[in-house]
Amino acid sequence: MDEEPPPSDPITELITTYNELNSSVISEITGNISPLEFMRYVARNRPFVFRGGASEWEATQTWNVPELKALLKGQSVNVAVTPKGNADSPTRDGDGELLFVKPCEEHQTFEEFIDFVSQQGVRVATSATSSEKEIRYAQTQNDNLRNEYATLFSHVERDIPWARIALQQVPEAINLWIGNSLSTTALHKDNYENIYVQIIGQKHFALLPPLDYACVNEQELPPASYMRDEDGILKIVKEGGEKVPFATWDPDREGNETVYSKLATPMRVTLMPGDMLYLPALWYHKVSQSCSEEGICCAVNYWFDMEFGGSLYPLCNFARSSGLAVLKT
């Protein structure tokens, strides 16, 4: 889209004022952080990266493929399978219709899963069959580190004390993410305060503040899932049910822009093992990853309920409704 954003409408002013008053370079913390310091970031709804904040964790110090295999020996795990590493993401089906496509969820032993993920680099380099090219990602986001992966839980912090004290609550969910560089998590937002901790490999975040709603081109997408056909090939299958409102713009690609997208200045940060990211509630995030030498990427994140009281939530909601209303006309 080549149109310019309307120069002096309230939405253009909102996005440009924010960008003038806020850097698109992330704040970096080293050493230590207190609950009060953390609360100052929460108050501003601004992210930071805490370099090395988890470098002493047992997980960061000891996890690798053999160690994880030993810890999870014989256990069955839930795996998201997709043809292109696009779990929970806006994807066109064969007819060109844009759908919100969920992954095919399958169970397998942890050993089979981690071998498949870690050896994929080798396999893709050689000639792989279509099922060998599939992308697998353990990403259930259902508090899996205190359930499915409970045997690993003692290797990370139970909660994040500076966040628990500041927010006056324990985490609502603690999630483990294991995949490789072929998985990408599409731009989306969550109603949670998120403390994201890198354990193995790297994660690359592109972040947009919630008031950039008008840039992300939210659309109502029919829900769908990948399912295997009789030959075991993954096919997109539309589901009935309510449409899913979802961002369709990808800050790293042409296409699906709104007139406002060019105003967005994504904040980019790469997490190294032991780094922590505070990803504030309602921020849009797109997440890609790079593997360790063993061919995996592993992270843990803590979701804390966000505060719906106060001004932030109603105002962000207002920016969203206003953006949708203007873009519809």
Place this chain on the structure above:
Amino acid sequence: MDEEPPPSDPITELITTYNELNSSVISEITGNISPLEFMRYVARNRPFVFRGGASEWEATQTWNVPELKALLKGQSVNVAVTPKGNADSPTRDGDGELLFVKPCEEHQTFEEFIDFVSQQGVRVATSATSSEKEIRYAQTQNDNLRNEYATLFSHVERDIPWARIALQQVPEAINLWIGNSLSTTALHKDNYENIYVQIIGQKHFALLPPLDYACVNEQELPPASYMRDEDGILKIVKEGGEKVPFATWDPDREGNETVYSKLATPMRVTLMPGDMLYLPALWYHKVSQSCSEEGICCAVNYWFDMEFGGSLYPLCNFARSSGLAVLKT
């Protein structure tokens, strides 16, 4: 105005969502408050009253008319003089034009000022001349407690430690307010975090969150001042210069409503001697007062610079521009 607010436009949704998620009854704190607890209120941009937070201050314990006279003996002070207690307020002139009218500023000895203010109740009851009916209010808002009234400063806290630590700054201004029940401060907002401390008498606040912009009927008012004519009578005199954007709706009176005003649910709080109010940045406030038995009302407030980084300021600005745009059409 009898029109109903549009039922499902984004501004109606903004105001009603906020009211559903936030009580219009103010939070009360007793005992103690830490910087972290304070920061949680700043993060939500929500007011609280800290009952008795300043009850041990020397000011609260010792100030009264004779004591203040002794402390300020012979000193000349700046006094705002108005015919109706309406300093800095939208007022109609003789032609019915709505103006932003500033008070007549005069200098007098503190003794003359405080006698005039404290004896006004008696005077108004008997037949007073028009100049005896004038309302005087010491309200310069220019850091007067560290300048004009510096001899009183050691009787209050230098800063408010829990606010100074949380906000990482010393107060930008500390102001003393001395008047009687005939002065009212019109609904307005400030770009400051405000800690307001009642010393003598009572103050009655009506508070509206910043996102209620569309309720307050902001208009561009020509500036004016009260000036004395040759007979010493206060007259409104229009000034040249830029118009002043100012709220014209009074939550306690009919008139000047917008279609959204009826959605507002003002939060009301009365401060007693020794009480402190946290009045968050950008909140609209209308302030009236009740005298002590001596016929005065006295308060001290601390203004801290607000945070322009983060989401709050751009989003409030957006709610304002959107409200103005909708109301203009």
